[in-house]
Amino acid sequence: MAEKMTGAQIMCEALVREGVEVMFGMPGGAIMPFYYAMYDYRDKLRHILCRHEQGAGHAAEGYARVTGTVGVCVATSGPGATNLVTPIADAWMDSTPIVAITGQVSSAVIGKDAFQETDITGITMPVTKHSYLVKNIEELPTVFKEAFYIASTGRPGPVLIDITKDAQQARTVPNWDVKITLPGYKPTLQGNRKQIMTAVKLLAEAKKPLIMAGNGIIMADATEELRSFAERTGIPVITTLHGIGAFPEDHPLSIGMPGMHGWVHVNRAIQECDVLFNIGARFDDRVTGKVSTFAPNARIIHVDIDPSEIGKNVKTEVPIVGDARMVLMAMLEEMPQRDTTEWMHKIREMQSHHQHRQQYLVREAGTEDILMPHDVYAALTRIMNERGKYRVATDVGQHQMWAAQLIDWYRPRTHITSGGAGTMGFALPAALGAAVACPDETIWVIVGDGGFQMTNQELATIVQEGITNIKVAIVNNGYLGMVRQWQELFEDRRYSHTLLTGPDFAQLARAYGVCGITVEQRGEVEAAIEAAYAHNGPVVIDFRVEREVNVFPMVPQGKSIGDMLTEQPEPTATA
Amino acid sequence: MRKHTLVALMQDRPGVLTRAVSMFRRRGFNIESLAVGHTETPGVSRMTLVVESETVEQVVKQLYRLIEVLKVSDVTFDPTVEREMALVKVHATSTTRSEIVSLAQIFDAKIVDVGTSSLIVEMTGAPGKVENFLEVIRPFGIKEMMRTGRIAMVRGSRTHQASDYIDVEENGHIAAALN
Numbered sequence: 066m067a068e069k070m071t072g073a074q075i076m077c078e079a080l081v082r083e084g085v086e087v088m089f090g091m092p093g094g095a096i097m098p099f100y101y102a103m104y105d106y107r108d109k110l111r112h113i114l115c116r117h118e119q120g121a122g123h124a125a126e127g128y129a130r131v132t133g134t135v136g137v138c139v140a141t142s143g144p145g146a147t148n149l150v151t152p153i154a155d156a157w158m159d160s161t162p163i164v165a166i167t168g169q170v171s172s173a174v175i176g177k178d179a180f181q182e183t184d185i186t187g188i189t190m191p192v193t194k195h196s197y198l199v200k201n202i203e204e205l206p207t208v209f210k211e212a213f214y215i216a217s218t219g220r221p222g223p224v225l226i227d228i229t230k231d232a233q234q235a236r237t238v239p240n241w242d243v244k245i246t247l248p249g250y251k252p253t254l255q256g257n258r259k260q261i262m263t264a265v266k267l268l269a270e271a272k273k274p275l276i277m278a279g280n281g282i283i284m285a286d287a288t289e290e291l292r293s294f295a296e297r298t299g300i301p302v303i304t305t306l307h308g309i310g311a312f313p314e315d316h317p318l319s320i321g322m323p324g325m326h327g328w329v330h331v332n333r334a335i336q337e338c339d340v341l342f343n344i345g346a347r348f349d350d351r352v353t354g355k356v357s358t359f360a361p362n363a364r365i366i367h368v369d370i371d372p373s374e375i376g377k378n379v380k381t382e383v384p385i386v387g388d389a390r391m392v393l394m395a396m397l398e399e400m401p402q403r404d405t406t407e408w409m410h411k412i413r414e415m416q417s418h419h420q421h422r423q424q425y426l427v428r429e430a431g432t433e434d435i436l437m438p439h440d441v442y443a444a445l446t447r448i449m450n451e452r453g454k455y456r457v458a459t460d461v462g463q464h465q466m467w468a469a470q471l472i473d474w475y476r477p478r479t480h481i482t483s484g485g486a487g488t489m490g491f492a493l494p495a496a497l498g499a500a501v502a503c504p505d506e507t508i509w510v511i512v513g514d515g516g517f518q519m520t521n522q523e524l525a526t527i528v529q530e531g532i533t534n535i536k537v538a539i540v541n542n543g544y545l546g547m548v549r550q551w552q553e554l555f556e557d558r559r560y561s562h563t564l565l566t567g568p569d570f571a572q573l574a575r576a577y578g579v580c581g582i583t584v585e586q587r588g589e590v591e592a593a594i595e596a597a598y599a600h601n602g603p604v605v606i607d608f609r610v611e612r613e614v615n616v617f618p619m620v621p622q623g624k625s626i627g628d629m630l631t632e633q634p635e636p637t638a639t640a
Numbered sequence: 641m642r643k644h645t646l647v648a649l650m651q652d653r654p655g656v657l658t659r660a661v662s663m664f665r666r667r668g669f670n671i672e673s674l675a676v677g678h679t680e681t682p683g684v685s686r687m688t689l690v691v692e693s694e695t696v697e698q699v700v701k702q703l704y705r706l707i708e709v710l711k712v713s714d715v716t717f718d719p720t721v722e723r724e725m726a727l728v729k730v731h732a733t734s735t736t737r738s739e740i741v742s743l744a745q746i747f748d749a750k751i752v753d754v755g756t757s758s759l760i761v762e763m764t765g766a767p768g769k770v771e772n773f774l775e776v777i778r779p780f781g782i783k784e785m786m787r788t789g790r791i792a793m794v795r796g797s798r799t800h801q802a803s804d805y806i807d808v809e810e811n812g813h814i815a816a817a818l819n
Contacts, residue, residue, distance in 0.1 A: 190659060191666045195707045198654065215707060246814070248806040249651060249710045373701035 072202040072233040073102035076166070079209035080110055082241070085137050087111045087128060087501055088166075089121035093141025094181055096168030098233035113501065113530055116522040118145050120494035122152025123520070125163045127498025129156075130481045131456060133286070135216050136163040136498060142170055143181030146227070147188065151488060153223045154192040158485025159307065160280060162221035164212050171231040172200040186227050194222030202235040207243045214245055219252030220371040221284060252370060256387035256395055264342070264366045264383045265399045271340035273408045274300045277323065280307035280484075281345015281369060283477045287390035288312065291344070294393050299405040301412055303331050305346045306469055307484045310477040320412055321420070324352040325620045326466040329419035332626040334412050335360050344368040345389045348378040349485065354626035368392050419618075419631065422471055436587045438464065438540050438610045442471035444590045445509065445538065452598060454506040456481065456499055460492035460516035462547040464540035466616045468511050490519030493537065497523055500535045507534050507598070514541040514567045524577040527603050536597040537605040539570055542612045550615045554634070574605035582606045643672065644696040644716045645792050648687040649679065649802050651708040652815060659706050660687065669699050673724075675789030681802035683815025684710070688791045710805040719795045725764045725788045726774065727752075731781030732759045740780055747773045758783060 070078065076099055080088070091114060092100040103112060115121040118140040125136030140149050146167040156163045170179040186196045195215050197208045208226060216224040268274050282291050288311055295302050295318045302312045303323050312319050321328045323335055332354075335341065341363040346352065348367075353359040356378060366383040367375045375384040385392055425439040449455045450473070457472065459465040459482040474480055481499060483491035492512040500508040517539050527535055549563040571581030580600045584593045584607065597604040618629045650656050657676060664671050673690040691699050700712045732740050737759065744751055744761050747769065753760035763773050767790055774782075794800070802808065 186655065187658070190655070190662050194705075196655075246807065246810055247707060248811070250707045371705070373698065373705055377698060377701075 067238045069236040069238050071098065071102060072205055072228065072235050072237075073098040074105075075202070075205045075237075075239045076209070076228070076233065077102050077106040077110060078239070079206060080137065081106065083209065083213045084134070085110065087113065088137040088139055089113045089115050089124040089128070089498065090139025090166075091115055091118055091121060091141070091145060093145045093168065095142035095170055095230045096139060096145070096166075096233075098230060099139070099166070099168065099228075112139075113497070113526065115494065115497075115526050117520065118148035119151050119490065120497070120520055120523040120526065122149045122163070122165065123155070123488075123491050123494035124498035124501075124523075125165075126152055126156050126159075126161045126491075127458060127481055127495030128502045129161050129163055129498070130495070131478050131499045132502045133284070133478065134162070135213055136161070137166065138163060139166045141168045141181065142185070143183050145181075146185035147183055150189060150192070153189050153225065155483055155486040155488045155491065156223040157192040157194070159483065160221050160284065161223070162216040163223045164216050165223060165225045167225065167227045168233070169198065169227045169229045172229045173231070175200075175229065186225060189225050192223070193225050196225040197227065199226065199228045199232050202232050202237050203240075205232070206239050206241055207245075210243055211245055211247065215247070215250065219250070253372070253386045254370075254388040254391050256368065256385040256392040258395075260383055260385045261392065261395050262399065264385060265396055267340050267364055267366060267383065268298065268300065268342060269401050269403060273338045274298070274340040274342060274405070275334055275338040275363075276300050276302045277305065277341060277343040277346050278302055278308040278311040279305045279344065279346025281389040282308060282311035285345065285370075285389035287344075287393055288477050290390050290393035290397065292316070294397055294400065297397065297400055298403050299409070300342070301334065301405070301409055303334070305349075305352055306482065308346060309469060309474045309480040313475040314473050315475065318409075320416065322469055324349075324626065325354070325622075326470065326616050326618065327626075328416070328470075329618050329629050329631055330412055330415035332620070332629060333415055336362070336625075336627040338363050340364050340366065342366045344393065345370075347374045350378070353378060354620045354624055354628075358625035358627065425614075434586050434588065436585060436590070436608065436610050438467055438542075438608075438614055439471060440587050440590050441538060441540060441608050441610065442467055444594055445511075446472045448591065448594045448598070449507070449509065452507065455479065455509060456503065456506055457509045457511060458482065458492045458496035458499060460512040461487045461489045462513045462516065462545070463542075463550065463614075463616050464511055464513045464546070466547075467540070470616075489513075489516040492516060493520050494523045496535050497527055497532065500527075500532050501530075504534060507536060510535060510537040512537065512539055513546055514539055514543060514570070515545045515565055517570070518565075518567060521573065524574065524579050524603065524605070528578045533602045535603045537603070539605065539607050541567065541570065541607050541609050542614070543567065544612060547616070549613070553613070553615070554619075554630070555621065570605055570607035580604045583609065585609045641692050641694055642716070644691050644693065644699075644714055645720070645722065645790070646689050646691060646696070646700065646703075646712060647715055647792060647800055648689070648703055648712045649710040649800060649805065650685050650687065650706070651710065651806070651811065652678075652683050652685045653708050656685070656706070656708045659708070660703065663702055663706070664699075667698070667702060669693055673789040675791050677791075679802055681806075681808050681811070683811040684802035684806065686800075688789065690790055710802065711800060713800055715792055715794055718798075720792045721795060722766055722790055722792045723764060724767050724770045724790050725762070726770050727786050728761045728763065728774065728777060728782055729784035730759050730761060730777055731757065731783055733757065736780055740777065743773075743776055749773060
């Protein structure tokens, strides 16, 4: 005779059955029964106590992004749950599989504006793939099974489970013999044969074909297939911000990142190509620029596991709904070899004229000592590659675009950033999740001084958990830099509320028990990074960089991607 | 812009209507008419919506992203039976009453309530016919009116049955357990 369990025990057991090892969260009134039960599961379920629920949510995202499995975060009702809204929205925009578990007030007082009651399933409805409000203990095994299945399959995304306190406290003999019946949810994995053949024909006959690889490649574990496909066909590959790592940047067919801060030669190649083969990217406006002028000569093939992404932003000639890996495998079987030498040569020529990654590294006499952001990236790239086994979490803004541009990316799931939502404060907690998942790798956080101040409380979590493999590089320019850049370029240098007088970050780090280093001169950069590696514990390096440096190249918002600012425009007479 | 009539079948689960409506609002889809109700299958709801949109394909695809949605069909170009209903409280004096009654008869509308100075007319019909009826009745003075959303069904043997998309018995059990 099976024993009765509480709802809270069933929740723990369900997590174990789903293979969950770690979760990130913070207790509170309505979720206390779950934490009570968790105490008995502490050998099987590691719980990391974050300092803010937003941190817990981003940590779950970071964990999910590096492992490819579902990240789990936990919060109580009311403010605990609403603090998870930002990471849930972030996971929604970037298709990150997470399950968020929230406590809810008892079913008897739902709708009565009880203490710490908020309608979190209602609040998160537009930013969740699915959500559940569980009031009945009997539903728990099914709900958990469905939630993990929905979060991790098809186009991954966040699923919320909101559980009333009385459902957590009730007792029953759980029925684990549940099968998932979701007749309205059947993701298409195999691409349509006819469309695949059309795509193959288009690509075989194209004069100037281009592959655009997105996050879908990484999530489908299709990097090997992409590589084979590119090598078979000789078609050059561009990788979007979330496609970084889908294709090694030292590969002769890799040409780089497109979009607002992509490279000139990449955007020009898009504007010139005759067939654009997009696999697993969603034609975000930061990639397309002005849509009506995007890829004017191209016939577009779009592979996506989510049918609603196809034709949403860009008119598509060949839609293929399916899993990136399966579609590429099917196409590989049919794809003839072909020659793209001339086209590739042309792109490389454009690249040699327009790509200046070494910009600012070579400097005039008298300015050699000035610390440019570029010095930090150059040193980091060199040392990280020497040391190996690294991943990088970036935040949002100038430092993020420099990281995408200036670091060499080779492997999937090594570049973790907030793309779609553009959530400042993402990097440090996401790195916490990544560090827990990959304890034998070094997790670098590259973050601005603005974003760092949004979630730096998680340094306390890192110290309490004894996490040693996180090293933070603050690219500190004392501004909300990207906004300042826009103000400079497009708003007559009206620096409206972008000037930040931050704390002394090294001292702040020390207050948390973290090693803090300040770097003000170019000559100190490498030694500081080496010192960070030498220190067996978390480190924060405050790189006080030249303050008003802009990210170039740049497509001004609303302009065509063929229309890039490649360098600082001359100041106008009125400015 | 063309108006499209969509028929959607969805599992009757808590929040499913909110999910659909919230999605329309968020994505800026302009819904002209919406009607939801039970179907031949317990636990399955059917939604008829009229959308004015250049991107009806996006409306369909976004509906499919909802986990509970089983089937969405654009029946705009199919031969359909479409119905709306209106309850109209019309100002009616002893002199105008008989005229209103005879107009109602012409339109196959029913008089469902008679008061000293008003009538309630129940008008059911194709959307155009309801519109025409309201036009001729308006001069008498409409005191109160309530119209329903449109419901639609394709003519002939082609069906949009829930049983084509789900295990009817199982879904019935789940729906019963949830209630």
